[in-house]
Amino acid sequence: MAKANSSDFHVLMFSWFAIGHMTPFLHLANKLAEKGHRITFVLPRKAVSQLEHLNLYPDFISFHPVTVPSVTGLPPGAETASDIPIFLSHFLSIAMDRTRDQVENVISSVKPNLVLYDTAHWIPEIAKPLGIKTVCYNVVCAAAIAIVLVPARNATRERPITAAELAVPPPGYPSSSVVLRSHEGQSLLFVTNPFGEGLTFYERITKAMKNCDAISMRTCHEIEAKLCDYIGSQYEKPVLLTGPVLPEESKSVLDERWGRWLAGFEPGSVVYCAFGSQFIFEKPQFQELLLGFELTGLPFFVALKPPLEAATIEEALPEGFEERVKGRGVVWGGWVQQPLVLAHPSVGCFVSHCGFGSMWESLMSDCQIVLFPQLGDQILNTRLMADELKVAVEVKREENGWLSKENLREAIKSVMDKDSEVGKLAKENHKKWRDTINPEFTNDYIDKFIQRMHELVE
Template sequence: MSFAGDQQRGSTTKTTAHFVLVPMMAQGHTIPMTDLACLLAEHGAQVSLITTPVNAARMAGFVAGVEEASLPVQLVELPFPAAEFGLSDGCENLDMLQSTEHIRDFIKACGALQEPLAARLRQEWPPPSCIISDMMHWWTSDIARELGIPRLTFSGFCTFASLARDIIYRDNLLENLNDEEEIVKLSGFPTPLELPKARLPGSLRISGVEQIREKIYAEEMRSDGKIMNSFQELEILYIESYKQATGKKVWTVGPMCLCHRDSNTMAARGNKASLDEPKCLQWLDSNKPGSVIFVSFGSLVSTAPEQLVELGLGLEASNRPFIWVIKAGNKFPEVEEWLADGFEERVKDRGMIIRGWAPQMMILWHQAIGGFMTHCGWNSIIEGICAGVPMITWPHFAEQFLNEKLVVDHLKIGMEVGVKGVTQWGSEQKEVKVTRNAVETAVSTLMNDGEAAQEMRMRAKDFGVKARRALEEEGSSYNNIRLLIQEMGNKQNASG
């Protein structure tokens, strides 16, 4: 795919800003980057999105979408050296790793893309004016310095969690803490914030990753700024505090998911069509507005069968209509056996079960949806906010417990299901974290007509309106995107 309207080499004509986007190969990281590519291109910038063959195959819908819209976006494929780092052939995405033991090897394999990417960018025309890379790709800083262009980092976190993470790393708050339940207070945070060590980002220690983590943080601090998938009206206090704490420019250009929110353009986010999609729409159409609870836990969460059973029995006991997206990894046959042993038959008149991938944005925007039970990944939360849907929070790992704090305590658009322990990604869940009674209580409370539920619904709808306005002409994120493109273009023309 080539750029439309490229300037000729040697021309003195003013050059359009050319952004190189380098996402982490994980669905939760890649999807907002593809959205960012579209947003930048829609504002007139040229974009090169870097990926690998297996991930490029997943993004066929994205490629078709940008070509149909004639957006100046090109997909650049680089061979991924999986075998050289002890990974199975074709293992090019975090969701393909069997355990956390391979994370170090995967990150190192990503780092080996440095020279091939640098060689490609040396030949690009128009030349790159800026690299926006996932914070995990610390090595892209070396490429940016060689080319004499800015490197901006993208983490996929909200600003609330990013600020907390910065304070934790800067002040070494987790050092010498052996008790996973010891309460950690984050001094310097603009509002009171404390959580047990296990619920904070950085608490998961993986052999051999500590040195890499230090490089990631060091290069993040040397970067020229941050791109955030958020908007000013949602997190203004934390955005300003983050700018002060890091001394960096922060561009909030979200919610990026609004770039492709309807069913006709979902393919541009890299999602394949689901066989359940027409059936799903028909089922939703048969339910009253605001009556259905949607349950989905993201791409990396693989819930243990015992916990899925408790969750299902809680949904059944709530007597509320529900759509439930189930993923159980290699233990899914056990779940299928339970579903077939009476559960699916008992709930067939008011429950729909989707196995694997689901058209989440399409579901959330349907008028029948009245609540969203989420694992608290930021992509899911921002999608729920955009749709104006209140949430039941069920965090598992990473920064998800911080996101829960933002949603429940500060935005006041959700309620906790009552998770008592951390389920670390890549480790087998040993016991049930949330009982059926807790699920039933949370669903019944959120979906009823009580004063607290009505207040959450009202606030959620208000933030949904603000989210949409942020990306409309002269909205806060709309203006930030234009300023970003202008500044990077000016730097390129000044250096040229």
């Protein structure tokens, strides 16, 4: 592996302008830099300050900021997906495409051996004439790609694909458990939405994967082998897996305010809830969620953005709620150190939307896992966790898709009650996977990825 440790090998990274994409790219950059590789990370100017603290090897990883141009429909100053509601992503995609000249100048200047990208489907058009290989690196689960973003789905048609059609797996799809239910195809209809000038989301992503030299995914064979093989056969490309690419253990400590509050409860008794940096509830559903935590009788720490109809968390709380849960419940509208909260001995359950990053964080924690997904890939992550690996439970929805306080309470109690068979099984399965995904396991994946990366450019 001496060759893989050479600082002569230079990788350029350019991901979708979302913190949830740039962060796993940077985690991979850290793993490559640890082995002696040089990385040029191209990203929006504003994102540099947001990610700098995660750059563990500044001597090997160079941030190269690009200026995000103004686009009609995009709020002034918006540079990442965190700056906008999700329905404006189309305009951010246009802005990203208009950085092409800047990205081309960087690639031409640094002449990397390899470029890793995801949604910028035009990267191969720049790299190929320069003799540079490209890898389309996907930071979502393989299931999300396999069920929607494959040629067999053939979403390019005269009429838009329907929700019912999206709920049916494409020909050859290899899983019977990581699937959508009949009413859930609606959650994937975003693939037919515009995502850049003259492109739908489906067209953009499938083009990105068709034009690259290899496809890579942030997953492992042990969890998604059949799905990865299916994607490789669909695109007739080699598939390089990086494993989960978990961040290094944080050397920081949990904010004293939360550490002190959590320390007031018994080990494994607190329920922690978060739904990512982008998702925002409507006020009635936000209140129903909080009432569900109240019903459990357990201590809870909820970290959510204020709902759509409220400027602050305080004005959105159910009537009398704050007084009733005083001393055992906290609802916070700001950022929290999620990995450190999950690692706190008092926290025993994690309720989340099952975004791919949160999925891995939950899998590596000691907490019981309760899932209430919102979008298509989160639904498939949830099925992977609850139905395939059986390490979590999914909150049952009402017929209209609504989360009821009673169903949330039942899901939490099913894993938190000591005598629950469901909870015992989830805990047992969870421990097996947590023990499997150890540092040796993850390092082995990185070493194999590096080897295949080098073979690709030889």
